[in-house]
Amino acid sequence: MRLADLFDCFLIDLDGVVYVGESPTEGAVETINILKTSGKIVIFLTNDPRKTSAEYSDKLREMGIVVSPGDVVTSGMAIAYHIRNSYPDIENKSAYVVGSGSLKDEIRLTGLELVSGEDAKRADFVIVGGHPDFHYEEMKLATLAIRGGAEFFATNRDPAYPTPEGLVPATGAMLASIETACGKKAVVAGKPEVIMFEVALAEHLHRDRERFAIIGDRLDTDVQGGRNAGITAILALSGSTTEEDIKQSETKPDYVIRDLRGLLTDSPGVPEKYA
Ligand SMILES: [Mg+2]
Missing domain, CATH: 3.40.50.1000 (HAD superfamily/HAD-like)
Structure with missing residues (x-):
């Protein structure tokens, strides 16, 4: 069984997971496209407010990832959405x-x-x-x-x-x-606050929360954000966190993968949770 089989919807952090700077991480493009063609919902989340969703989706498309601006939630877009909803x-x-x-x-x-x-x-x-x-x-x-x-x-x-x-x-x-x-x-709005997750999940509230996972490279924003939003948190070691950091931290992820390819690695039985 593969870790990806446990979930229907992936919220994927950008920097440190999909790419580092301008270069895609190992296997990211292929993995994301396989998830999408197998019917998984993939939403990208970034705390970086310096670009719009359309600009991030252009960047992802240039890397070869099939994506539309509606699939990318930025902290800027999330706070705008929150203000519009809170102040009619x-x-x-x-x-x-x-x-x-x-x-x-x-x-x-x-x-x-x-x-x-x-x-x-x-x-x-x-x-x-x-x-x-x-x-x-x-x-x-x-x-x-x-x-x-x-x-x-x-x-x-x-x-x-x-x-x-x-x-x-x-x-x-x-x-x-x-x-x-x-x-x-x-x-x-940004991770680990729940506003970002509320915006990302707004169209998917009818779905089972247990089938959602966030994949991020940071414990304080991505993993803690997953905890706050009540969804599974997967830490990818392709960015700013090491295995030693996880041992030192009180915030523990549910699963740890080396990079996105870890979602599609076959294992005997159900993938083991991080202890
Ligand atoms: Mg990151």
């Missing part, structure tokens, strides 16, 4: 977005009017997503708006992300500066 009456409300052009596009689609400069100080919503042009002025305007009563959201809390230069600041680092200045915590 936002047509005349304004938002100050600290983030990439892609995040601004996602928020604009909610119907919120995007504001900047002086108007940002009186925004009804502030949404924070990490971006490389983060500036003191953005920190200041966001702080003034939130202290003035704006609703406060962020895409994710990842403190840093890997680059060829090493780990560099991500959304969590920029968000912490604004939270420190305004004395409030943002509502966050």
Whole structure:
């Protein structure tokens, strides 16, 4: 029996599982295409808010993976979806977005009017997503708006992300500066928060939760997110976590695979759970 046989729907983290930087991980393209042609539902999840779902699906297609933008949930799209569902009456409300052009596009689609400069100080919503042009002025305007009563959201809390230069600041680092200045915590969409999973599973609520699994390379976001959402968590060792890290951590995955090919490896009997 193969591990993949235990599930109907896979939520697959991108960086560290499907690819590292620009290169697909060993066997990722073939495995995902086999899962899809055998009728499994595959949804991609990423905490990285710097690109839109369409941009990520282009990247995956260029690698040879069959995918459409609707199959990719980003933390930016998830927070936009959450705001649209939580505030049905936002047509005349304004938002100050600290983030990439892609995040601004996602928020604009909610119907919120995007504001900047002086108007940002009186925004009804502030949404924070990490971006490389983060500036003191953005920190200041966001702080003034939130202290003035704006609703406060962020895409994710990842403190840093890997680059060829090493780990560099991500959304969590920029968000912490604004939270420190305004004395409030943002509502966050990205893994391990459940908002991301609610968005990913919105069209599949009629299905049996036991047949869902998340596959990720991080214990604190992917595996803990699976726990929070009540679905099976599979850790892939193709990214930022080692077997030693798992031993040291209190957060344990249900299954561990070397990389995505581990889903399709035949084993005698039912695949064994991680002890
Ligand atoms: Mg990852």
